[in-house]
Amino acid sequence: MPTLTDIGTLIVCTTGTCGGRPRIAGTRITVQYIINEIRAGVTPEEILKNKPHLTLGGIYAAIAYYYANKELLDVEFAAYDQECDRLEADYLAGRRS
Structure with a gap:
């Protein structure tokens, strides 16, 4: 007989894993990744296929x-994106020097 899954166990935040950002339990797939895919028009079924x-x-x-x-x-995602942009700019600036 199948068992019920407590939905509260499906998303976790662990210090030191994915920067402590919320992610799907047992994976390194963050909520932010899933939302970015959805915003890009990828369906949940397509995410599962990939x-x-x-x-x-x-x-x-x-x-x-x-x-x-x-x-x-949304605030956390924006801060993360800004940090990625800053790191990329720093890296590219260093490559041009």
Whole structure:
């Protein structure tokens, strides 16, 4: 007989893994990655096809987690993107020198 999964166990945050950002439990796939894919027009089923180690439950949990925490996560995502842009600019500036 199948067992029920507590949805609260599907998304975790672990210090030292993926920068402590929320991710699908048992993976290094962050909520931010899932949301970026969804925003790019990729469906949950297509994400699953490209990353078969995930589950639809985990993907949809990431989407639900995002919308339940949208305001805070939008700020965190923007800060992460800014840091990536800064690091890329620093790297490119160093290459040109």
